[in-house]
Amino acid sequence: MIPAWALDGPLAALLLWLAWRVLRVEDLFQAGVLFIVFGLLLAVVWLRLHAPDVALAEAAIGAGVTGALYINTLAGMEAHPAEPEPAPAGWAAASRWLAGLLSVVLALLMTVLALRLVLAVPPPVPTTPVAGKLTNPVTAVLLDLRSYDTLLETAVLVEALMGVWILGRPLAAAPHTAPEALRGLVRVLVPVMVVVSGALLWNGGGGTGGAFQAAAVLAAAGILARLGGHSLPFLHHPRRRAALAGAGTAFFLAVGLVLMAVTGSFLGYPAGGRDWLVLAIEAVATLSLATVLVVLFEATSPRQRPPEGDP
Amino acid sequence: MPPAPGMGATMAELLSLSLLAAGVFFFAAGTVALLRFPDTLTRLHALTKADNLGLGLIVLGLALRTTQPAEAGVLLLIWLLALTASGPVGSLLGGVAARQEPKDRRS
Numbered sequence A: 001m002i003p004a005w006a007l008d009g010p011l012a013a014l015l016l017w018l019a020w021r022v023l024r025v026e027d028l029f030q031a032g033v034l035f036i037v038f039g040l041l042l043a044v045v046w047l048r049l050h051a052p053d054v055a056l057a058e059a060a061i062g063a064g065v066t067g068a069l070y071i072n073t074l075a076g077m078e079a080h081p082a083e084p085e086p087a088p089a090g091w092a093a094a095s096r097w098l099a100g101l102l103s104v105v106l107a108l109l110m111t112v113l114a115l116r117l118v119l120a121v122p123p124p125v126p127t128t129p130v131a132g133k134l135t136n137p138v139t140a141v142l143l144d145l146r147s148y149d150t151l152l153e154t155a156v157l158v159e160a161l162m163g164v165w166i167l168g169r170p171l172a173a174a175p176h177t178a179p180e181a182l183r184g185l186v187r188v189l190v191p192v193m194v195v196v197s198g199a200l201l202w203n204g205g206g207g208t209g210g211a212f213q214a215a216a217v218l219a220a221a222g223i224l225a226r227l228g229g230h231s232l233p234f235l236h237h238p239r240r241r242a243a244l245a246g247a248g249t250a251f252f253l254a255v256g257l258v259l260m261a262v263t264g265s266f267l268g269y270p271a272g273g274r275d276w277l278v279l280a281i282e283a284v285a286t287l288s289l290a291t292v293l294v295v296l297f298e299a300t301s302p303r304q305r306p307p308e309g310d311p
Numbered sequence B: 001m002p003p004a005p006g007m008g009a010t011m012a013e014l015l016s017l018s019l020l021a022a023g024v025f026f027f028a029a030g031t032v033a034l035l036r037f038p039d040t041l042t043r044l045h046a047l048t049k050a051d052n053l054g055l056g057l058i059v060l061g062l063a064l065r066t067t068q069p070a071e072a073g074v075l076l077l078i079w080l081l082a083l084t085a086s087g088p089v090g091s092l093l094g095g096v097a098a099r100q101e102p103k104d105r106r107s
Helices: A005-022 A026-049 A052-079 A090-122 A137-144 A145-167 A180-203 A210-228 A236-262 A272-300 B005-036 B039-064 B069-100 B103-107
Strands: none
Touching: A005 A026, A026 A052, A052 A210, A052 A272, A137 B103, A145 A236, A145 A272, A180 A210, A180 A272, A180 B069, A210 A272, A236 A272, B005 B039, B039 B069
């Protein structure tokens, strides 16, 4: 039998080396590709740590969607190179320093809070052990605090989207014509991906999967459809788009508050009703998260032209 | 791998091992070609074939090692998915390459 370190040792070394290369490589496109490879290897590492949920999320979001956003941004930078700004003076310069200082203070504060949390909480014991399977502590925590995990994920992504909207990048308007090979691929893969997403959502109740993983796959299907020249009905309607993006967090909070009124604790599920409530929340969260990811992709897409109408 | 009850299991294991070895060989050959071939089109040519065949052999080798038909089915589905994706992706990359480096291709 080959010892575990014979695989894990080189894997860890390769991961560190890739991280170093991503930071140091001159060519930004190469950095982007290396970053995607880094994400895929990291997913393998999570698998080796018996945390398939985290591995799925890392592969889909960390390597897939983030990689697409990165390449998009690069192409946009080439299409519209930034003009050098004059150095800020007076209040503008002061406000930049202030913003920087605030960020540092906030980062320190969060580090202290995170450390306190890590030191205060005893090592997690999963209340819902997965029968007969090795479970990583991270997976155990994710299972235990599943609701908060998903709630915060939806909130974080909505916030990221708000950031992009504040930057005021308009979305690509008209569908374009894609090469026939790509359109064929879209016809075959998109239905498969939608089914996989549904399976991940359904599976989340008892095993590997959940809203975030399902949303990542659904978003990938949406992005692929967009690349294949399809228009998605919700994408170009600002109100519908915003409503769909926010629906996950809003529904989550609403259910949590109603449960608080009934059972006395936020997201304290009543006995028996838990499974269906969780599935309902996660179904809405999946649609919402997928919308946010597709809109993020569209907003960074180099195909669109600056600035006109559509916020 | 379940304990081999008899001759059949041993044969299956031998077959599986040789399929896996052949798969690894094709992956290695594809990687060498990717590193050594001069331009995008020849690299793609080597890569799509080596990867599809390499993955297929590894999937077959692994499918022989599982006792559950469902697991073997999932493995075959993964191969089918990879085949479905790699054809069009190869064609797309080839299209871009043909537009960008036509001189390299003819020389």
